[in-house]
Amino acid sequence: MAGQTLYDKLWDSHLVKQRDDGSALIYIDRHVIHEVTSPQAFEGLRLAGRTPWRLDTNIATPDHNISTDKTERDAGVAGMSDEVSRIQVQTLDDNCDLYGIKEFKINEMGQGIVHVMGPELGATMPGMTVVCGDSHTATHGALACLAHGIGTSEVEHVLATQCLVAKKMKNMRVTVNGTLGAGVTPKDVVLAIIGKIGTAGGNGHAIEFAGSVFRDMSIEGRMTVCNMAIEAGARVGMVAVDQKTIDYCEGRQFVPKGEMFEQAVAYWNTLTSDVDAVFDTEVELAAEDIAPQVTWGTSPEMVSAVTACVPTLDEQPNEEKRKGLERALEYMGLEGGQAIESIAIDRVFIGSCTNSRIEDMRAAAEVAKGRKVAASLKQVLIVPGSQMVKAQAEAEGLDKIFIEAGMDWREPGCSMCLAMNADKLGAGEHCASTSNRNFEGRQGTGGRTHLMSPAMAAAAAVAGHIVDVRSFVGGDQ
Amino acid sequence: MKAFTQHRGLVGPMDRANVDTDMIIPKQFLKSIKRSGFGPNLFDELRYLDEGQPGADCSNRPLNPDFPLNFPRYTGASILLARKNFGCGSSREHAPWAIEDFGFNAIIAPSYADIFYNNCFKNGLLPVILTEEQVDILFKEMEAEEGYQLSIDLPAQTVTTDSGHVFAFEIDEFRKECLLQGLDEIGLTLKEADAIKQYEDARAAQHPWVFGAIK
Ligand code: SF4
Numbered sequence: 001m002a003g004q005t006l007y008d009k010l011w012d013s014h015l016v017k018q019r020d021d022g023s024a025l026i027y028i029d030r031h032v033i034h035e036v037t038s039p040q041a042f043e044g045l046r047l048a049g050r051t052p053w054r055l056d057t058n059i060a061t062p063d064h065n066i067s068t069d070k071t072e073r074d075a076g077v078a079g080m081s082d083e084v085s086r087i088q089v090q091t092l093d094d095n096c097d098l099y100g101i102k103e104f105k106i107n108e109m110g111q112g113i114v115h116v117m118g119p120e121l122g123a124t125m126p127g128m129t130v131v132c133g134d135s136h137t138a139t140h141g142a143l144a145c146l147a148h149g150i151g152t153s154e155v156e157h158v159l160a161t162q163c164l165v166a167k168k169m170k171n172m173r174v175t176v177n178g179t180l181g182a183g184v185t186p187k188d189v190v191l192a193i194i195g196k197i198g199t200a201g202g203n204g205h206a207i208e209f210a211g212s213v214f215r216d217m218s219i220e221g222r223m224t225v226c227n228m229a230i231e232a233g234a235r236v237g238m239v240a241v242d243q244k245t246i247d248y249c250e251g252r253q254f255v256p257k258g259e260m261f262e263q264a265v266a267y268w269n270t271l272t273s274d275v276d277a278v279f280d281t282e283v284e285l286a287a288e289d290i291a292p293q294v295t296w297g298t299s300p301e302m303v304s305a306v307t308a309c310v311p312t313l314d315e316q317p318n319e320e321k322r323k324g325l326e327r328a329l330e331y332m333g334l335e336g337g338q339a340i341e342s343i344a345i346d347r348v349f350i351g352s353c354t355n356s357r358i359e360d361m362r363a364a365a366e367v368a369k370g371r372k373v374a375a376s377l378k379q380v381l382i383v384p385g386s387q388m389v390k391a392q393a394e395a396e397g398l399d400k401i402f403i404e405a406g407m408d409w410r411e412p413g414c415s416m417c418l419a420m421n422a423d424k425l426g427a428g429e430h431c432a433s434t435s436n437r438n439f440e441g442r443q444g445t446g447g448r449t450h451l452m453s454p455a456m457a458a459a460a461a462v463a464g465h466i467v468d469v470r471s472f473v474g475g476d477q
Numbered sequence: 478m479k480a481f482t483q484h485r486g487l488v489g490p491m492d493r494a495n496v497d498t499d500m501i502i503p504k505q506f507l508k509s510i511k512r513s514g515f516g517p518n519l520f521d522e523l524r525y526l527d528e529g530q531p532g533a534d535c536s537n538r539p540l541n542p543d544f545p546l547n548f549p550r551y552t553g554a555s556i557l558l559a560r561k562n563f564g565c566g567s568s569r570e571h572a573p574w575a576i577e578d579f580g581f582n583a584i585i586a587p588s589y590a591d592i593f594y595n596n597c598f599k600n601g602l603l604p605v606i607l608t609e610e611q612v613d614i615l616f617k618e619m620e621a622e623e624g625y626q627l628s629i630d631l632p633a634q635t636v637t638t639d640s641g642h643v644f645a646f647e648i649d650e651f652r653k654e655c656l657l658q659g660l661d662e663i664g665l666t667l668k669e670a671d672a673i674k675q676y677e678d679a680r681a682a683q684h685p686w687v688f689g690a691i692k
Contacts, residue, residue, distance in 0.1 A: 016676045017669055021650035025669060027676055029687050037569065039510035048663070053673075056691045065508060084508040084531050091510050102691050123691060127684070135568040135592055149592055151570035152512075153599035153662075161666040163673055167649065199495060200562040203591060233565070235591050256686040264686045299495055320560075324494060418567075420504045439497045439566060445528050 003274025005171045007206040010146035026166045029128035032114045033060035035092040037133030041156035042095040053162040060103040062089045063113045065420040068410035112386020115139035115353035122252025126268040138229040141238030142222035144271040148235040170280040172205035176213040178287030183470035186221035187453035190228040191293035195303040202234030219248040220357045227354045231300040240272035295451040297328035306468045312336030346429040348380040348461040352417035355434035356385030360454040365398040367458035373406035374464030380407040383415040419444045432460035479601030480659030485628040489554025497566035502575040516578030559586040564593025573600045
């Protein structure tokens with residue numbers, strides 16, 4: 001018999017019951033809750049006269065629609081200027097208080113974007129099933145978890161039963177071997193993967209990222225990669241356990257200590273795919289072929305190397321795709337054949353659960369240091385992913401570097417990743433963004449998003465247009 | 478949950494690939510703490526010429542005359558005909574809520590994003606998968622004939638056109654049963670409470686660190 005993949009192992013160890021009709025009951029170890037997708041679930045629970053199955057599995061925080069402005073944040077929930085948002089955050093607080101669910105409230109140390117918070121507090125540990133009413137839950141898979149997004153009905157289902165009804169997915173392995181060039185980051189790797197397999201390429205699959213590039217990558221880098229599995233169509237992305245995984249977990253708030261830690265580590269070390277495991281789908285990329293990536297269109301698969309040009313309509317033989325391309329170019333206000341580096345930028349957003357961890361902050365600060373934001377820019381938002389990231393960055397003096405460069409240093413939250421709060425693009429504005437989605441209107445109605453790495457976004461802020469960070473010597477450093 | 482067995486109704490189009498959930502229901506409407514009332518804001522950015530605000534009355538907003546679902550011929554549509562990878566992007570269940578609230582009972586497309594597909598079933602909304610060729614035929618027939626209707630039969634797993642095509646579709650047994658009977662999935666799972674407890678006991682003995690950590 002062939003060996004098991006990491007996904008097979010995680011699935012088997014959480015199987016409560018396999019039903020005859022092909023569906024299964026899967027046990028959920030960790031449930032992360034935020035303000036936007038939970039109110040209807042709590043209400044459903046109450047209407048049905050049910051209570052949460054288990055409390056110590058849940059962890060909550062507000063992130064999606066809270067302000068990142070210091071003055072407004074200091075005023076707490078009561079001071080939120082958008083009344084509809086305020087009610088939503090208040091509802092989360094009320095629900096957590098009512099049931100006794102652990103919540104890191106709006107300005108509490110520990111608060112942050114759900115997918116930054118879970119791992120950094122050690123609420124996410126290897127071998128767990130982790131769910132959250134948010135599609136970027138795959139982020140936690142960087143710690144060899146089976147982690148995926150769920151809808152609100154499933155949030156209610158998990159609250160009530162600690163289980164999900166699921167069907168086993170297929171196994172996909174994306175292997176990237178070799179050594180990444182200077183200036184090429186985890187974000188570029190995952191964008192290149194999406195460019196290769198497309199936004200539906202991973203549908204129905206759980207993706208394991210394997211190969212020397214991921215082994216060499218930090219845990220935070222692996223999170224950036226797993227985070228965007230959903231942009232490749234896969235609900236689940238993951239990386240096997242190695243020493244880096246264990247070192248990352250050790251000492252974090254909710255991770256066991258002493259003997260129980262040793263016991264956990266012994267188990268965690270088994271969380272790799274067997275050498276003879278068979279994957280349904282295999283994809284390979286060579287590290288040397290990956291350049292810094294930039295999206296030019298309205299879907300994450302509309303991505304190219306920064307050195308390339310925007311594609312032209314006649315390059316696209318497929319009629320349906322040509323229509324899509326035409327619409328995307330029109331929306332983005334771009335000409336086919338135009339150099340990507342010629343695209344002028346109006347705003348920059350460095351943040352989101354993809355790229356708001358301390359390493360991302362450091363990478364952006366390295367570029368910003370001693371330089372100034374181009375005069376043509378309207379705004380450069382630097383939004384740390386959590387209170388802990390913010391505190392660490394400030395301890396390292398990164399906030400001062402950003403402020404001196406003319407950038408805005410903000411309070412943690414989702415911010416302009418989805419523009420549910422005041423951080424938005426105006427119609428027609430181009431944004432160099434480290435987030436994960438460039439859909440029409442994602443960052444504000446009519447806004448034009450270009451996804452890229454934190455270093456590339458910082459370089460764009462200084463240059464005033466998209467620029468290859470590898471050759472970037474602009475500014476007055 | 479609402480049950481679905483057979484349905485015959487007017488077909489309305491959403492003729493583009495990769496329609497994402499931001500397009501289905503823009504984020505400003507996600508601030509609601511309710512499950513209903515999203516229908517007037519379905520496809521908000523495409524449907525109206527101004528920017529929609531949560532809680533605002535939509536009846537006097539300027540409609541986009543070029544958006545097909547605004548054409549009088551599609552008024553009252555209850556089957557949404559769409560293209561591949563429908564519902565990609567965020568996991569928001571507000572997307573199927575809005576589609577259902579608008580008046581659709583079923584969607585027909587060549588493929589769906591996984592989370593969206595799953596969410597539809599929780600809301601009595603049937604997402605039918607046909608091949609790209611079959612969907613093409615339906616688009617052509619719909620465009621050619623005003624008042625174009627289709628019949629969907631869930632027990633038989635077929636979509637039937639008045640022109641005589643009968644297209645079979647696949648669906649999971651479990652999901653089909655839940656939809657047919659309008660079953661409460663949570664209630665079903667709670668019938669397995671003993672199995673869940675048994676699992677927990679065994680797991681707590683093996684992996685104690687998974688339990689009791691968060692206080
Ligand atoms: S940062 Fe963006 S993608 Fe991540 S959880 Fe928040 S809204 Fe979702």
